[in-house]
Amino acid sequence: MRETELIGLERDWLLREVDEEMGDIRPKEPLVRPERVYHYTTAAGLHGIISSSSFWASDVEFLNDAQELVYARDRLLNALALELNDAGLRVLAESGQGSWHSESWRQEVALGLQERDAVRDRVRTHRPSADEASAFSALHVVVSDLGKVASSVEPSTLRVYTTCFCEDGDLLSQWRAYGGAGGYAIGFRTDELVHLSESVDECRFDKVSYGFREAIGRGWLPEYIQANLALDDYLNALTMVKHPAFREEQEWRLMLAGRRGGTGLSFRVSPVGLVPYVSLPFSGNAIDKVIVGPGQYSAERAKGVRRLLDSLKMFHVSVEVSLSPLRS
Secondary structure (H helix, E strand, O other): OOOHHHHOOOOOHHHHHOOOOOOOOOOOOOOOOOOEEEEEEOHHHHHHHHHHOEEEEEEHHHOOOOHHHHHHHHHHHHHHHHHHHHHHHHHHHHHOOOOOOOHHHHHHHHHHHHHHHHHHHHHOOOEEOOOHHHHHHHHHHHHHHHHOOOOOOOOOOOEEEEEEEEOOOOOHHHHHOOOOOOOEEEEEEHHHHHHHHHHOOOEEEEEOEEOHHHHHHOOOOOOEEOOOOOHHHHHHHHHOEEOHHHHHHOEEEEEEEEOOOOOOEEEEEEOOEEEEEEEEEOOOOOEEEEEEOOOOOHHHHHHHHHHHHHHOOOOOOEEEEOOOOOOO
């Protein structure tokens, strides 16, 4: 790529995410879904979920790990700022406006943009549209909306509610979140979670991507930058992408996305204050295992879980005790 000082083009963000020599990074095989995923929770959470046969899908902006939103938001803002710069240069170069720019400058910009377009064609992400001026305006609105996400200054219109799961039901890093007090991992059949997501509008069950290279490969950024571009086109990239350092979690999420009002909205008390959530009921067959986390009184805690399950006639659900060597 030519010197940015010469032509006004910043270093292409997309080339930082994908190898310059790599072809189409879309996966050739479908994502493999495990038979079961686990939701880690406290004793109170276990009791509430099993007794009510429902999840409390919490607003992602209020989660304890809401810093994940900041990670994704800042990466997207950086990417879209560069796309705005390119779109502006494209409009300027193609319109012939700006007498202070020489013809050689316009040719240099056009050539640089052609090289970028080739990368976007290769990975099928952020291809330019025919109506560049309208796309430029749409990008401005998306950047404005993104800037309000997880902001302490301006309220966001984003409303995404999620429940999180791990592929591993006995993961030491997850148990550590509960200290020595003891947590629980509730095993859910993924076919039931898929059925639930398909029966609720704007709901999906999918695996988290670790880093934006994976997100690009899974098509979580729009293929074209065009006039109807909106924040909704970036919901997966914003709420389903985590830092690669968390890859061991192999996380899946059940997510309700959109700009929802107060209908069906409830609130719970947490260390961060009042947290908005949406209740999502599931079938009695969705749970098939509970793992009692390491900590004190593990045998008694396992008996308590068994008694609760039996009282609800959930005899098919097995109860196991964690083998993780976490000390109290």
